[in-house]
Amino acid sequence: MHVPADVTDLALASAGRKRIEWAAQAMPVLASIEDEFRRERPLEGVALGACLHVTTETARLMQVLKAGGARIALCASNPLSTQDDVAASLVVHDGISVYARRGEDRETYFNHIHAVLDTRPRLTMDDGADLVSTIHTDRRDLMEGVLGGTEETTTGVIRLRSMAEKGVLGYPIIAVNDADTKHLFDNRYGTGQSTVDGIIRATNRLLAGSTFVVSGYGWCGRGVAMRASGLGARVIVTEVDPLRALEAVMDGYTVTTMDEAAAVGDFFCTVTGDMHVLRREHFEKMKDGAILCNSGHFDVEIELPALADLAVQRRQIRKEVEEFLLADGRRINVLAEGRLVNLAAAEGHPSSVMDMSFANQALCAAHLARNGHGGSPRVLPVPPEIDRKIARIKLRSMGVVIDSLTPEQEKYLSSWEMGT
Numbered sequence: 111m112h113v114p115a116d117v118t119d120l121a122l123a124s125a126g127r128k129r130i131e132w133a134a135q136a137m138p139v140l141a142s143i144e145d146e147f148r149r150e151r152p153l154e155g156v157a158l159g160a161c162l163h164v165t166t167e168t169a170r171l172m173q174v175l176k177a178g179g180a181r182i183a184l185c186a187s188n189p190l191s192t193q194d195d196v197a198a199s200l201v202v203h204d205g206i207s208v209y210a211r212r213g214e215d216r217e218t219y220f221n222h223i224h225a226v227l228d229t230r231p232r233l234t235m236d237d238g239a240d241l242v243s244t245i246h247t248d249r250r251d252l253m254e255g256v257l258g259g260t261e262e263t264t265t266g267v268i269r270l271r272s273m274a275e276k277g278v279l280g281y282p283i284i285a286v287n288d289a290d291t292k293h294l295f296d297n298r299y300g301t302g303q304s305t306v307d308g309i310i311r312a313t314n315r316l317l318a319g320s321t322f323v324v325s326g327y328g329w330c331g332r333g334v335a336m337r338a339s340g341l342g343a344r345v346i347v348t349e350v351d352p353l354r355a356l357e358a359v360m361d362g363y364t365v366t367t368m369d370e371a372a373a374v375g376d377f378f379c380t381v382t383g384d385m386h387v388l389r390r391e392h393f394e395k396m397k398d399g400a401i402l403c404n405s406g407h408f409d410v411e412i413e414l415p416a417l418a419d420l421a422v423q424r425r426q427i428r429k430e431v432e433e434f435l436l437a438d439g440r441r442i443n444v445l446a447e448g449r450l451v452n453l454a455a456a457e458g459h460p461s462s463v464m465d466m467s468f469a470n471q472a473l474c475a476a477h478l479a480r481n482g483h484g485g486s487p488r489v490l491p492v493p494p495e496i497d498r499k500i501a502r503i504k505l506r507s508m509g510v511v512i513d514s515l516t517p518e519q520e521k522y523l524s525s526w527e528m529g530t
């Protein structure tokens with residue numbers, strides 16, 4: 111059967127299949143949902159367009175959605191995060207249309223988004239809202255046919271909320287990111303580990319004894335700070351939110367402005383979802399050899415055009431390290447072109463954490479297919495029963511048993527009469 115696709119090399123498929131199998135071993139929640147989907151076929155015949163990082167974990171999600179009956183087309187949500195062997199395996203072994211090539215240029219990236227949209231999806235699944243925004247700008251003809259969508263990440267949810275507030279959102283989207291079984295684990299432990307992993311793979315530098323600046327103390331920033339500190343770095347946090355800054359102080363980190371931190375940091379990692387967090391005035395203060403990276407969704411957190419402007423010479427000194435030489439002889443190094451360092455220089459989040467994030471995606475897709483949207487175009491929360499179900503299955507898969515409320519406790523916790 112011919113599967114329409116555009117991937118780098120189909121000959122990589124068998125290597126990709128082994129890596130997908132390896133990931134599957136750490137994804138028991140998705141396996142349990144796959145069994146349920148095979149029996150119940152909640153997505154029978156539904157065209158589903160997905161724009162996600164094309165990794166081994168995403169491949170497992172695609173297999174599960176297919177087991178539920180979906181007809182899938184997948185493209186990349188970032189030009190540098192595609193694992194070419196995984197893309198090939200999905201086409202060859204699973205018969206899934208994939209449009210993704212690692213390192214694709216901007217034009218190809220958007221051509222691939224359009225190729226997915228050409229399949230006229232009834233459900234959209236985004237990581238960063240690029241499918242949704244393309245439907246709302248260039249492909250409005252598709253809007254009426256869409257039942258709903260899901261969104262994986264903080265930045266995507268922010269974009270969608272802004273669309274909803276301005277009255278331009280055309281169909282309902284479930285904010286998967288906001289499920290507890292997503293951001294409490296994926297953003298914190300997933301981004302924490304994989305970001306530090308990306309930095310180490312890219313540089314092979316020692317974190318112990320270094321000064322490591324984390325910008326943004328949200329769910330991701332907490333994880334990055336925790337893991338960098340665990341490897342012996344002195345962590346400095348920069349923030350704009352007083353509550354988050356206070357939390358970082360009480361968690362034991364130094365909190366200061368980027369102006370101050372710029373002069374002392376060895377490593378800088380932005381995870382804010384904001385733009386130009388590191389900019390010209392900061393580059394001007396940095397030490398020779400400073401290493402800069404980003405783990406926020408878009409490549410706008412480090413103002414690269416300003417750094418390029420300051421540089422008298424640039425060279426690729428290691429695979430994922432670009433060195434910018436400044437006129438005074440200082441060298442500033444940028445990892446992975448300022449794109450998500452954990453996906454570009456490492457393999458993204460470990461499978462066992464994506465197990466929960468993607469369980470939310472799978473169950474929310476089934477929920478939308480079963481119930482339609484039943485209401486106005488809004489950003490919807492993940493139904494709480496889905497969150498609890500995922501936590502229960504995950505705990506069971508880890509062999510962890512927890513207590514249940516006694517009838518007396520249940521009564522106590524739902525009453526107001528009993529005091530001291």
Ligand SMILES: NC(=O)c1ccc[n+]([C@@H]2O[C@H](COP(=O)([O-])OP(=O)(O)OC[C@H]3O[C@@H](n4cnc5c(N)ncnc54)[C@H](O)[C@@H]3O)[C@@H](O)[C@H]2O)c1
Nearest residue numbers: 263264265326328329330349350351382383384405406407
């Ligand atoms: N690398 C990954 O795999 C991965 C995974 C999940 C989320 N993300 C992305 O990471 C980013 C952060 O996500 P999150 O869930 O931690 O978001 P969050 O909203 O919980 O945290 C972001 C924090 O950054 C702070 N901030 C904003 N502008 C700032 C500035 N100029 N200087 C310092 N701090 C600033 C905010 O006050 C907030 O506390 C988003 O873009 C999200 O999409 C990446």
